[in-house]
Amino acid sequence: MPRVEHDPIGEREVPEQVYYGIQTLRALENFPITGYRPHPELVRALVMVKKAAAMANVEVGLLDEKRARAIIRAADEVLAGALADQFVVDVIQGGAGTSLNMNVNEVLANRAIELLGGRKGDYRVVSPNNHVNMSQSTNDVFPTAIRLACLKLAHRLLEELRFLEEQLLKKAGEFDDVIKVGRTHLQDAVPIRLGQEFGAYARAVKRDMVRVRSAMEALYDVNLGATAVGTGLNAKKEYIQLALNHLREISGFPVKGVEHLVDGTQNTDVLAAFSGSLRVLALTLSKMANDIRLMSSGPRAGLNEINLPPMQPGSSIMPGKVNPVIPEVLNQVAFQVLGNDQTIALAVEAGQLELNVMEPVIAFNLLQSLDILRNAIHVFRTRCLAGITANREYCRKAVERSVGVITALSPVIGYEEASKLAHEVLDTGKTVKELLGEKGLLTPVEVEALLDPRALTEPGIPSSRLHEDFTLFHRPGKGGFNGLTGRMP
Incomplete structure (x- = not known):
């Protein structure tokens, strides 16, 4: 038999077996939007706050x-994994x-009621609002939880990025010769080592890690205790500090109270900045996948120039075709993250007066970006x-067939002669060496x-194989000129 619960709007029947209550039931009816659960x-993070x-x-x-x-x-x-199927909005x-x-309030209240020997829905024993939500508002609990969740996933992302940097550096060494x-411009240019290219990717990734870590710093400042609009109404000062102390211990993160509670409740720019670091990543x-x-x-x-490990057949019609499916999925994840960042930017801007009511979509996109980036990098x-x-x-x-190597001759024979x-x-169709000969x-x-x-x-003039005392002089009748005279290094 269902149980009957009441809220300020009225009463509803709630399935007896569920731990959530009437307000969750209304949310299920009001917001059948994405089909994704929290x-x-x-x-x-919300449970830690509670x-x-x-x-x-x-x-x-x-x-x-x-x-x-x-x-x-x-x-x-x-927190140990129980009742995971009860968080359904x-x-x-x-x-x-x-x-x-x-x-979250209703699930914790109904489980607490059971632990005290009562029946789910008897909120005289433990109330979702009066007891579980005591000294709190969604407006300080939810922003705090977003930051905790982002920090958790960001640390996992950084670990994967560290592995990526190490692998890129390993390839840089392997391909150094x-x-x-x-x-440049997709046209032949001067020679480069394959290892230099992979080394450049590693350094770009390292800079991304620095950016992500820097953006994370602001996430440690939370507005817990701000309650509804940042004034701390219904929250004792002693409660705020104690709650922060306990949250540090429970979460393992060095969270601290934001300097200005109204600012911390109104503004979500730190989330936009954090998303921006993911955008650059x-x-x-x-670019690397391209x-x-x-x-x-x-x-x-x-x-x-390189061979990718074959992962799957590349075509349903062309036998033997193998496609670069892993770089392709990395590209697509990057596009999704860029789109998420744009959504977050719009949501951050849409905050009005004392609260940004768009935080659910900010949280959804931020957490998705963190997840899919980590997964794609690992893959x-x-x-x-x-x-x-x-190869x-x-x-x-x-390289032997390339025209780009002529660039090294310009200081010796002159730009015009090199162009010819x-x-x-x-x-x-001859090689540079053949024509020079x-x-x-x-x-x-x-x-x-x-x-x-x-x-x-x-860097430098590629002359290491010249004799130590060799000097290049103007060669009459040859059309070339070298302005580099004297002892060669």
């Missing part, structure tokens, strides 16, 4: 020990998170990056020194 870490509040309320003499012990025990059970909801706050054609990852897709394109009619690292190999010989031959040589390479512009020793593939990828 993020588990957001629920856990536990900390109960502990503080009993210490200041507002909540009796019997009820407090029951609420705390119910919270501990949920939609992630996008009106009311600034009130529906989710009440969902692979000389390939560099490209997504840009970094997508590069890897290009470098692995082909294998016969593309760049074919990319383990199922793609770790297995990438280089060394193909890269070497491409470049056009002739393109017209004849035919024209006699430089001696074989000079050619080998100036076009040393490794030296072409490092």
Whole structure:
């Protein structure tokens, strides 16, 4: 038999077996929006706040020990994984998170009632509002919980990013001897080492970690104790400090009270800034995925510089085709995160007066971005990056055929002569070395020194193979000029 519950609007029948109550039931009817239930870490964060509040309320003499012990025990059970199926409201909801706050209040109250020997729905024993929500408002509980949940997931993301940086650096070392054609504007440029490219990716990821950590700092400031509009109405000063102390212990995060409670209740700019750090990370990852897709394109009619580990057949119609599916999914996750950031920006701007009522959609998008970034990075690292190999010989031959190496000759034979040589390479299909040999512009020793593939990828004049006392002079009749005279390094 269902139980009958009452709220200020009226009464409703609630299924006897559920731990949520009438206000959760109304939220289910009002907000059938996405079909997604609240993020588990957001629920856990709310429960942590409830536990900390109960502990503080009993210490200041507002909540009796019997009820407090029951609420705390119910919270501990949920934190251990119990009743996870009872948090059922939609992630996008009106009311600034009130529906989710009440969902948690009702579940904890009804479980506490059971622990005290009562029947679910008898809120004279433990009330969702009067006891579980004592000294609180959705408007300080929900923002605090968002920050706790983001911090939890951000630490997991940072761990995965650290693994990604390590793997990129490992590949940078592995490919340090692979000389390939560099490209600007998607056109052939001067040579570069494949290891240098992967080293650049690693450093970009490292900067992203710094940005994420920096943006996280503001999340440790919470407005718990602000209650409805930041004035702290119905919350004792002693309660606020005690609740924060307990929340630090329960959550494991060094949270502290925000300097100005009204500011902490009105404004959500710190969430926008945190989302912005994820946005930049997504840009970094997508750019890297684009590069890897290009470098692995082909294998016969593309760049074919690297090989990706084959993950699945690439076509339902073309036999033997294998696609870069892992970089592709990394791209798509990045696009989703960029869209989430735009949604968050709009929601942050839409806050009015004493409260931003759009926090549910901010929380949904932030937590989703953190989840999918971590998942995609893990998949990319383990199922793609770790297995990438280089087509060394193909890269070497491409450098030999490249026109870009002529850039190293400009200081020796002059820009105009180098330009003529470049056009002739393109017209004849001959290599730079072949034409230099035919024209006699430089001696074989000079050619080998100036076009040393490794030296072409490092700062300075690629002349390490020249004799120590060798000096290049103007060569009459040869059309070339070298302004570099004197002792060669």
